[in-house]
Amino acid sequence: MVAGEASGDLLAGLLLGGLRQRWPGLTGVGIGGPQMVAQGFDAWWPSERLAVRGYVEVLRHYREIVGIRHQLRQRLLQGERPDVFIGVDAPDFNLELEANLKAAGVRTVHFVCPSIWAWRPERVRKIQASADHVLCIFPFEPALLAEHGIAATYVGHPVANVVPLEPDRQAARRQLGLPEDAEVVALLPGSRGSEVDYLAHRFFEAARLMQQARQGLRFVLPAVPAQRERIGRVAREAGVADLVQLVPGQSHAVLAACDATLIASGTATLEAALFKRPMVIAYNMNWLSWQIMRRQRLQPWVGLPNILCQDFVVPELLQEEASPQRLAQAVLDWLDAPERVRALQARFTQLHHELRRDTAALATDAIEALLAR
Structure with missing residues (x-):
């Protein structure tokens, strides 16, 4: 294998x-x-x-x-x-x-x-x-x-059997040491070194902007062991080491615990959908790689939840659109729209049954x- x-x-x-x-x-x-x-x-x-x-x-x-x-x-x-x-x-x-x-x-x-x-x-x-x-x-x-x-x-999809149909948010928060009544945003900048290099700083800057606009927000980032040191270094360079809680792995617990997630395009977006969490999908890569890739796209969507739903059910901010300001505002929009979140959760529940x-x-x-x- x-x-x-x-x-x-x-x-x-x-x-x-x-x-x-x-x-x-x-x-x-x-x-x-x-x-x-x-x-x-x-x-x-x-x-x-x-x-x-x-x-x-x-x-x-x-x-x-x-x-x-x-x-x-x-x-x-x-x-x-x-x-x-x-x-x-x-x-x-x-x-x-x-x-x-x-x-x-x-x-x-x-x-x-x-x-x-x-x-x-x-x-x-x-x-x-x-x-x-x-x-x-x-x-x-x-x-x-x-x-x-x-x-x-x-x-x-194997993960559809691992993720419960109704995730236990409070149990996940207890596991991670998060307050049960806080608003929590999960940051998932990807598991590859190249993803961390291109996205982590943008995500940390967006977290700073969100915290300024909404006092009391908590941020948690599940770092795979191979990238933990690199992510920690970027967090210190961005001046958010005290703002963002890094946890070793435990991405499923983090997704279960959060109210919304800022997340790199990839398999993790499907996992976030199975956890019924509103998300903002972001991606940024080398300019030449992006020019080649965008010419080979056959669909208007990049994120798996949007592809499977055949609609922009969650925002996608790619390349120059993935600025800290736009990322922050798109996440805050979810936190201010409970009816929109409930409609999304219903669609994601239907998707979960289809993949199980x-x-x-x-x-x-x-x-x-x-x-x-």
């Missing part, structure tokens, strides 16, 4: 739990993070080595990433070949590796369909050459892949059928 970042590690860890129930003697090796290691996975490389986003950023790490892929391919093919290879998201890394392994006779599964319905539709040809089977987390994806002769199974399936069992069934063939 290969998972290339914190969200992929979470998905892979949940899948490994289902695989181990079916095959207690299963051995898992490759690239992974702490959630996978907790399931007995042997991580030859840590997943954060692949956690890079953006064309320019990838180029800076290209030689290292390609070297890791080459070493992994050689190790898998020259040693005892795996019964199946599962690439978890990270399509730029995994699809190339899967194509090489498939050509050598190894069965391949790709978990999380690349968002060919949102951007880079040409990737469908790469999927055809790479994956024997695709495990899809959104219900409309298998039919889309079937049009191109790609076998796929809808398995639901026994993901581990459905995925394991599909993998077992592939192995039987």
Whole structure:
């Protein structure tokens, strides 16, 4: 297995739990993070080595990433070949590796369909050459892949089973040491170093502006271990080290505890939707990477909640629009609109039901059928 970042590690860890129930003697090796290691996975490389986003950023790490892929391919093919290879998201890394392994006779599964319905539709040809089977987390994806002769199974979104339909806000606040009656804003600037570099300072400046406009606001930021030191340094540089509470990980507790969140575009936005929390989605990246990416978009939305709802149910502030002033005002607008929040929560509850399936069992069934063939 290969998972290339914190969200992929979470998905892979949940899948490994289902695989181990079916095959207690299963051995898992490759690239992974702490959630996978907790399931007995042997991580030859840590997943954060692949956690890079953006064309320019990838180029800076290209030689290292390609070297890791080459070493992994050689190790898998020259040693005892795996019964199946599962690439978890990270399509730029995994699809190339899967194509090489498939050509050598190894069965391949790709978990999380690349968002060919949102951007880079040409990737469908790469999927055809790479994956024997695709495990899809959104219900409309298998039919889309079937049009191109790609076998796929809808398995639901694993996080939809982890997040309760009615999150306990007060229990989460007690866990984090937050006042039960305070207004709390969660700051989630992303789990990659490049995201922290481009977004954290903007988020901290927005927090300062929000605090000036609304005394008593509390801010909490769940920092993944690999980024905690970097985030702490940016907080000190921004002069908000005393204003923003940093907690190690615990992003789900933070989302459960908050009244609203300022959040980087990515998987975490779907998690925030499952927690029924109003959000402001932001993103900023290298200018050249953004120019390339914006030309490949197929939909007007970037955030997963908006894509799945096919509407701008939450604001998106991207690139130059993601100024501290606009970010702060968009979050404050949620705090001042309880009726709007309740309508959003109803829509997110409907979405939660649509995504809730026994993901581990459905995925394991599909993998077992592939192995039987």
